[in-house]
Amino acid sequence: MKVTLKVWRQKNKSTPGEFKAYQTPELNGNMSFLEMLDVVNEGLANKGEEPIAFDHDCREGICGTCSLVIDGKPHGPHQGIATCQTYMRSFEDGDEIYVEPFRAAPFEIIKDLVCDRKSFDRIQQAGGFITVRTGAAPDANSIPVPKDNSDLAMDAAQCIGCGACVAACKNASAMLFVAAKVSHLGLLPQGQPERFKRVKAMVDQMDKEGFGSCSVTGSCEAVCPKSITLDFIAMMNRDYAVALLKGDPKPIAGGGA
């Protein structure tokens, strides 16, 4: 099979970009979408043209590095998988495929299809941690976790932080990502000490980064490669409301051991 690609090419963040058309050589339907781009790039390099820059790492759907909006959909045509798990057999011979970067103001374009998702790291750093004691290793199973909570926390922990939720949202909202991170820790006993501080800090950072508000269109859930559900957003909103009501805890004088 052969397809025609319309690829977004942009030299850097300060130069305007444009779509460029590329005809692929003969492809195998069992190639992944990224392998197809590898083949196209090899052809470009051999002709002395600069290869198309795109993000990738594990290529098996676990790292969240690949991005791409394929024919208008973040992570391509299928539900519940990432771009790297999308295969050419999902397309027809002769198809014309539009390939764009994730677009959102807080995700600045670095080059071609690569965008800067450091804002997600900063949100994580604002609250995505727990306190642990140091010293000898604790006994296994010394902290009981209710099965329902551990299942839910696991569902939230599936989030690979790719940013597809932001790319799909008309408001460029990062609520699904933040909700997954907040709920993952908030559902577990280990996450309780910072629970309300965490949700405030992470939501505040999200707003600071310029992500939009959630108007519950559900597009994030539809494109999430890990099928994270809107329920987590509801859960986060509840925790956030409680955190606002509780206010900041008063500092206690004379702490320390």
Place this chain on the structure above:
Amino acid sequence: MRIYPAVHYTMGGLWVDYNLMSNVSGLFVMGEANFSDHGANRLGASALMQGLADGYFVIPATIAGYLATQSPGKRPKTDHASFVQAEENIRNMQKLFMNSKGKRTPASFHKELGKIMWDYCGMARNKAGLEKALQLLPALREEFWQNINVMGQEMDWNQSLEQAGRVADFIELGELLCLDALKREESCGGHFREEYQYTPDDEETKKGLVNPGDVKRRDDEFAHVSAWEFAGVGKQPILNKEPLIYEEVHMSTRSYK
């Protein structure tokens, strides 16, 4: 966690001590990147298990011991001689790549390397094949440094340049893999040497203890970790043997009979 078959990576990794610290003080190595749990046998998804075990259970209990001995502000700075040296090496390598007016892309070398490794150092290996690979790889390394062509600019986001640096490392690692596989004259876990398997004529087969074709391990000679020490590019690495001594639970051979 969902898993599915994919081409796998290397087994084994950097040497670490019991606390997962490498021989560089303060450099901890976790998950697949260290040698501690792999090198012999690996079943599906054990890479993920190692990541979880190291990340959840080992590191939280061991890294604190190291951090407790460090005083803030005493960490080596970037004007440290080793840092300056390392930075200069990278700059020189990048210059070399950018100035090279060769004909082949990093990807084409990567592919050729992959083919050699697949053919001669794949799931089943033998002496002749490994020796062949050890002739092909140094030649490939030579050609790589003479005939590489890297597109783009040095100071831009440049994935070809990144790939060139990685492929340089992969060639070195590939050579080491072949050398190690050649020296380990037994079959053990993921390392299957065609010469070391049970035949219908072996005593053990006749007694019905093993099936013909089962792997032949040679614990008398090879019950050790091979920790290879880098001795310079193109130089034969130094073998450090770390004996595997088990006092309570003794090694046994898996038999599917």
